[in-house]
Amino acid sequence: MSRHSGSRESSRLDGRLQALNDARELGDGVLPDEALEDVVRVLERASSRRSLSADHTVVGFFGATGSGKSSLFNAVSGAEIATAAARRPTTSEPLAGVWGVDGSEPLLDWLDVRSRHHAAPVDGFADEDTGLILLDLPDFDSTREANRKVVQRMVGLVDVMVWVLDPQKYADAAVHNGFLAPLASHGAVTLVVLNQADRLPERDVAPVLESLRDILSRDGLGKVRVLATSAVTGAGIDALRADIRRVALQRKAQSQRLAADITKATADLHAASGEGDAAGVRPATKDRLADELAVAANVPVVVRAVSRSYRLESLRRTGWPVTRWLARFRPDPLRRLNLRSDASAELNRTSLPVAGAPERARTDAAVRAFADAASAGAPGPWRAAIRSAAREGRERLPDALDQAIAGADLGANRKSWWWGLFNVVQWLALLTVLGGLGWLGVLAGLGYFQMPVPEVPRVEGWPVPTLMLLLGVVLGIVLALTGRFIAAGAAGARARRARKRLHTAVAFVAGKLIVEPVEVEVSRLAAFNTALRKAAG
Known part of the structure; x- marks a missing residue:
């Protein structure tokens, strides 16, 4: 065997040995120990034999x-x-x-x-x-x-x-x-x-x-x-x-023996692993996982609370001043859930209901469905490894999701521009009512004490004090009703923004605890199969 061809053969064997070792390391913890130990013996023999007399x-x-x-x-x-x-x-x-x-x-x-x-x-x-x-x-x-x-x-x-x-x-x-x-x-x-x-x-x-x-x-x-x-x-x-x-x-027997050992070890690893590649993580399955986890984590409850909290705050700020104070006795839904941004910075938990059996079952089903979709096509040991990676993250999901919801920016303390305008006009309407009442009261008092009553200005035959009273009352009512309609629309928009942010937060947690570990195992299988093909020559 010429020196050039021997060097080429040695280089090829080096590449196959490295690929075999890579496959062994990638299969550690997934494939049976016996199959991996056989590979170790081949690698050790190769190292020892090649260091001795050629x-x-x-x-x-x-x-x-x-x-x-x-x-x-x-x-x-x-x-x-x-x-x-x-x-x-x-x-x-x-x-x-x-x-x-x-x-x-x-x-x-x-x-x-x-x-x-x-x-x-x-x-x-x-x-x-x-x-x-x-x-x-x-x-x-x-x-x-x-x-x-x-x-x-x-x-x-x-x-x-x-x-x-x-x-x-x-x-x-x-x-x-x-x-x-x-x-x-x-x-x-x-x-x-x-x-x-x-x-x-x-x-x-x-x-x-x-x-x-x-x-x-x-x-x-x-x-x-x-x-x-x-x-x-x-x-x-x-x-x-x-x-x-x-x-x-x-002088070829040594390299031929080593090549045969690598081929056999590769075949044994392939038999222990099985044939196939995992389908992997797809955007649609990630979205379904995030949707299911959002429901299990009570995101719809939080979104409804955001909407109700905004409407309640709008009523407190734009309702008829005579009755708006009654709204202060109604509890803020977000505050009850410990989700207002003015809550203590030390608190990083919500007061959402603890996940019960239905929520846990929904979470388990979502994680299992995601792992099954990602592992489709993978051989048995690797499918089990992918599912195991998803299950490990599942145990930490409830706490992580709760923290993510607690840390999400829901815009709870963000004021709306129209609140100030409506508030000013409401107080002007109330002052108008009080002015009209006061004027009429003075006129009534003068008449009661048989004193001269001055002529009251009129508009289209209507006394101005009466018009002031009616105008103030009507304006206050109209503003209150209009404010409710505006608040309902704005509350819906704020709820949609909150839902989007909460879903983003849930998706981030799902990515860290479920998606990324699964992707690691899927990539590990792909790398294993690539290394095995290289080792097989």
């Missing part, structure tokens, strides 16, 4: 009891590195044959292989052109749990896997379901050997190999290299050794 290819021999794995290992190595047959019926710990010692020690330390043998050059394996480590590993079906753990660990560490099967148990479900099928993405770094082929009649070798290839194809390893060998007769040994040497000289 000149050595680690090839592990895996097989079941009786498959002749150790004998095959010796035959390929060209020496009795592994003690076979009666002297060593089972492999109890990893054993390494090393060609190209320089740089191999730290790698073997990382693999935790203590039994090491500097192998002599053999056809295809020589120190000067091959950095190679062959590992004879315990049987994967060993009755000793420690041996099985070693095999499981080595499956995740070696660069190339050689699976040694025998004619009697080549279709054993234990190896296919437990190892080969789960490693379907690792076909580029997998060799399958049908060992002890000498035990088969020559005519049966080809059909058995064909049967094995069919089974491997069902495992997802249809393109993997399959060889027939015999450690006794030496059949297939040279071909197997040549395949291993070719892999070692290409």
